[in-house]
Amino acid sequence: MGEKELLREIEETSHMLYQNKEHEAMKKATGLLGTFQNMIKNQTQEQLALGGNFALVMLRELLEAYQNLDMLGMADCLREKAALFVQFYFQNTENA
Amino acid sequence: MGVFEKNIAAIxxxxGxxxxxxxxxxxxKVSERIGLAQTANGMLIPWVKHQGRAxxxxxxxxxxxxxELYADRYQIRLYGIYFVFGFSDGRCVRELWKKCDDTNMIVVCEPDLELFAMVCHEFDICDLIEAGNVLFYLAELETEAQVVLQKIVDYTRMKLLEFCILPGYDILYHDTCEMFMDSVIERMRNEVINKSTSFAxxxxxPQHTLFHMKNLLYHKNLEQLRQALAEYPVNEIPxxxxxxxxxxxxxxxxxxxAQGKAFIMVVDAALRxxxxxxxxxxxxxxxxxxxxxxxxxxIDLNGIIWACTRTSRKKIVEQYGEDIFYYGSYYRGWNGTLANELGYAIPSFASGGSVSSEAFMIALYLGFRKIVFIGQDLAFTGGQSHTKEVVGTFGDNEEYIHKRKIVEVEGIDGTMLETDFQMWYYKQWFEKVIHMNENLIEVIDATEGGAKIEGTVNQTLAETIEQQCNREIDIYGIEKSIPAAFSAEKQQELLKKLRGLKQEVADFRVQITEMIGKQEELLLAARDASTLERELLEKLKDMLAQNEKISGEEILDLIVMYAHKEEYEMGDDIYTEENMSPADLVEKSLLLYKGYERGAKLLxxxxxEFIMKD
Known part of the structure; x- marks a missing residue:
């Protein structure tokens, strides 16, 4: 998934979460969690160092909200941290 | 005036x-559990701590x-009713409300009173409190959800109900949320049953209702008995x-x-x-x-004390009803008049639709907290439908069972038993009410057979009497010593008032006839291609406003009992058919009004027959 596509997916998922569309939103959030985990795994040491612990903090926060079925917590985390992470990731991948 | 004072004044x-x-x-004092957080853009939002997590x-x-996004989820329909579970800071409800018009209604159920109090201190929610089409329901304060829902959910708008749950509320207040949704669903189910009952x-x-409106003037009511029993430890008596x-x-x-050591309440079918x-x-x-x-x-029915309501069979009351305790809702205006005279309202209960559920609610109302069931099989135990004294009353036993819609339920001994849909529904109702009152009442099922009723203790009647019936009390004597609710003089005065109903109906019929005339003219205009659309819409709006006004008239409560066919037909399609033309709309309205006119004549x-005759 490219940057634009991923950002659109984040936006759509957060909308559904704010709307408390539990079933559909959780399905989409599960997909995004898997994508983020793979992105973090695929980062080089250099990229990881550049981003500090930001990616891990985002993932931990998202996972915590996900496990508690906290729709608003997930939506906020996606909009703020996950969107930033995606932009950062693609910027650094393109530069690499 | 500060935000809190403003909100409180509106509330x-x-x-009240x-x-x-x-x-x-x-x-x-609740700041450990509830608080406010500042958002990224400097606003405040509430938080609640639950299992150590904010x-x-x-x-x-x-x-x-x-x-705004939350409110966007819902497409607002004309006449739609939105049950919103959760209020939070009021922002979601406000956005939803902005999309509504005065045909809509929003019912907000907030499960956390302390949270709501904190919100009242910090957020200006006057607009929502004052709005005529927003109703607040605080689950902690209203134990009788059905009483509130009765006023909102009726058959005509059943298809227009929608549940909206605010994010987080279904997790944080899971049980209350389920209970609230169950209450609405049950209310809807009751409306469907009411429709079938009306047709049947x-x-x-309505004839029985009129008869009892007059007859109750000469008898007692259940509130009198509740007051008389308040002097005794009824909570310890089964x-x-x-x-x-x-x-x-x-x-x-x-x-x-158990005679003389318990309150023995018998349903009519078990009397023999x-x-x-x-x-x-x-x-x-x-x-x-x-x-x-x-x-x-x-059978000798001398000395029998009855509990009757508006539906009770007239013939039975005429033949055997020398001593009656009345309860129930007859007609808003009449119940109001009686309440003014008595200084209290005649009690009315939302029961499960069966005579034993009415008996159960009466026992609770009277203050009894230990309830014992016998003969409450709620299933065809041993292939029988009833006690042998009444077998045959409903025709051949096997044929009766064969005709019913059969479902299976677990028996008290773990085996599966056959029951019918009606009894299955009654079982669900008992289980729900027992669950709702679990810390208040103890229910023993001493039926010694039949379906297992969740929430009850199963034991034999002999054991129950041994454990529970150890105090002498002459409830029959207490009941007999209670006088009629009204003196002879008051009875005459109230009868005169009741007879005034005839003129009230006649006056209302004139209004209905005028409305029919106007709507017939409107129908002609609607069918006439030369009528300007704007002009027609204006007239239609007027018609709907007048319909709304008439639908609020108390006397209509009685008239609709004679026009239920037209009322239900209206409910089946007028609000939900999206492609109705103005002419269709007027035609439907006319049909309803002609039903009312016919109903008024029958009334x-x-x-x-039932009120004017001596």
Missing amino acids: EKKY CLAEKIREIDVE WRLNSMQNPMEAA FDRLI AIIVAAGPSLDKNIKTLKK TVLKNGIRPDMVCTVDPNSPDRFFDG EEDID
């Missing part, structure tokens, strides 16, 4: 005692945008509800040992079995408009 105006409850809450009840990023009994129910299931034949003889075994009931409950004669024929005839 006081609309909800709720304002007092909110004032009593010291928000500082749950934010709006977005920390942009609460306004999150609220046609003119019988109320034995005797139903007419087949297992009643097993332990009816044992019941005699009870009397034939030498037991004198403290009260007999009869509600069925068509109670079969065989329940009562050939006048019945008033002559």
Whole structure:
């Protein structure tokens, strides 16, 4: 998934979460969690160092909200941290 | 005036005692559990701590945008009713409300009173409190959800109800949320059952209602009995509800040992079995408009004390009703007049639709907290439908069972038993009410057979009597010593008032006839291609406004009982058919009004028969 596509997916998922569309939103959030985990795994040491612990903090926060079925917590985390992470990731991948 | 005072003043105006409850809450004291957080854009939102975790009840990023997105989820329909579970900071509800018009209604159920109190301190929610189409329902304060829902959910708008749950609320307040949704669903189910009941009994129910409106002037009511019993420790005395299931034949003889040590409340179908075994009931409950004669024929009914409501069969009351305790809702205006005279309202309950559920609610109302069931099989135990004294009353036993829609339920011994849909529904109702009152009442199922009723303790009647019936009390004597609710003079005065109903109906019929004339003209205009669309829409709007005004008239409560066919037809399509033309709309409205006109005529005839005659 490219940057634009991923950002659109984040936006759509957060909308559904704010709307408390539990079933559909959780399905989409599960997909995004898997994508983020793979992105973090695929980062080089250099990229990881550049981003500090930001990616891990985002993932931990998202996972915590996900496990508690906290729709608003997930939506906020996606909009703020996950969107930033995606932009950062693609910027650094393109530069690499 | 600060935000809190402003909110409280608005709440006081609309909800009275709720304002007092909110004032009593010291928000500082609950600050460990509830608080406010500042969002990224400087706004405040509430949070609640649950199992050690703080749950934010709006977005920390942009609460306004999150609220708008939430409201966008719902497509508002004309006449739609939206049940919103959760209020949070009010932003989501406000956004939803902005999309509504005055045909819509929003019912907000907030499960956390302390949270609501804190919100009242910090957020200006006056607009929502004052809005005529927003109704607040605080789950902690309203134990009788059905009473609130009765006013909102009716058949005509059933298809227009929608549940909206605010994010987080279904997790944080899971049980209350389920209970609230169940209450609405149950109310809807009751409306469907009411529709079938109305069709099945046609003119019988309004006729019985009129008869009882007059007859109750000469009798007692259940509030009098509740007050008389308040002097005794009724919460420690068992109320034995005797139903007419087949297992009643097993332990009816044992019941005699409870006489004078319990409140023995018998449903009409079980009366034969009870009397034939030498037991004198403290009260007999009869509600069925068509109670079969065989329940009562050939048995000595002298001295029987009855509990009756508006549906109770007139013939039974005329023949045997020398001593009656009335309850129930007859007609808003009449119940109001009686309440003014008595200084209290005649009690009314939301029951499960069966006579034993009415008996159960009566026992609770009277203050009994130990309820014992016997004959409450709620299943065809041993292939029988009823106690042997009434078998045959409903035709051949096997044929009766064969005709029913059969479902299986678990019996008290773990085996599967056959029951019908109706009894299955009653079982669900009992389980729900028992669950709702679990810390308040103890329910023993001493049926010794039949379906397992969740929430009850299963034991034999002999064991129950041994454990529970150890205090002498003459409830029958207490009941007999209570005088009629009104003096002879008051009875005459009230009868005169009641007879005034005839003129009230006649006046209302004139209004209806005028409306029919106007709507016939409007129908012609709607069908005439040369009528300007704008002009037609204006007239249609006027018609709907007048319909709304008329639908609020109290007398209509009685008239619709004669026009239920037209009312239900209206409910089946007028609000939900999206492609109705103006002419279709007027035609439907006309049909309804002609139904009302016909209903008013029938009501006048019945008033002559049941109220005007001496």
